[in-house]
Amino acid sequence: MQAKHDTGNRLRFQLELEFVQCLANPNYLNFLAQRGYFKDKAFVNYLKYLLYWKEPEYAKYLKYPQCLHMLELLQYEHFRKELVNAQCAKFIDEQQILHWQHYSRKRMRLQQALAEQQQQNNTSVK
């Protein structure tokens, strides 16, 4: 009985882990908003309950920690209402992707700058 309980809890842990990370997907949020999930009181309470993933002992299991930011925003009714619009979701998507690329772009710029500098050194040595 205890074993069955534990497996049940393990499963619930896994499911909630997956679900909370899915919240990082703005298209999925738009999907949920359009189907009226955000109007459901029980769902809103569930979102509040999911805030436990912010604790470090739980957060260390998250592969997409940005989902926590979305979770925080989802606590606000205004945000949930806005997500019904596809443009809102698209905007969030674009910004997320741009932010995602930020570091690699910065690195590329640094590499370019370094390459240019080396070229200059080579030409001046000659």
Add this chain to the structure above:
Amino acid sequence: MAAASAAAAGGGGGERSSTRERLLAALEDLELLARELIEILAISRNQKLPQPGEESQILELLIQRDGEFQELMKLAVDQGKIHHEMQLLEKVVEKRDNDIQQLQKQLKEAEHILATAVYQAKEKLKSIEKARKGAISSEEIIKYAHRISASNAVCAPLTWVPGDPRRPYPTDLEMRSGLLGQMNNPSTNGVNGHLPGDALAAGRLPDVLAPQYPWQSSDMSMNMLPPNHSNDFMLEPPGHNKENEDDVEVMSTDSSSSSSDSD
């Protein structure tokens, strides 16, 4: 005669008046008496005196008044000395007052500075305590950082171009092939039974399922149970928003926020 009696009366009634007034009164009396004496002497030169004793009377009064006058002068001199001392003392008192005020100002300033210092020290202690509470080993942080970066979850792959299906969040594909997705499709053979061809072709396995801790290790997940045991999220946890007061009737004792089987 009338003037003499007036002078006597004036000399006696001087208790309440100031020394200056008494001095002036005495001077007036002396002047009056002297005048009378001279008048009488002038008259007696021409005719015989009707009252022979009057001159001596006036003379006596004169002498008396003069005596009083001298005493009053001495009194005035003493009073002058005392007044002078009083002025000196007042100056000293003023100086001391200024000193006290100066000290008061300095004390206030010092208190202000100390209060600020104490306040800032307390803030520092608070932040130290806060930092200590959240202390994590650097190795763990580095491991976590490596995990989320290497899988391109928080940083785009260097070869990413628009058109690349990879995203900073779990994509539709990944979501469907995870545990959550499989629960809605009981027809598939177990977890990850059917993988859409593209995902395999792209060389990517859905990573959401193995987030990064092996589910197989039982001891780990025993301690990591999600907090709220209640599965019914229609029930308001106690102490919830005020706007939901009308839902009180649905409230049951089941909605405790502590996990009932966490050990």
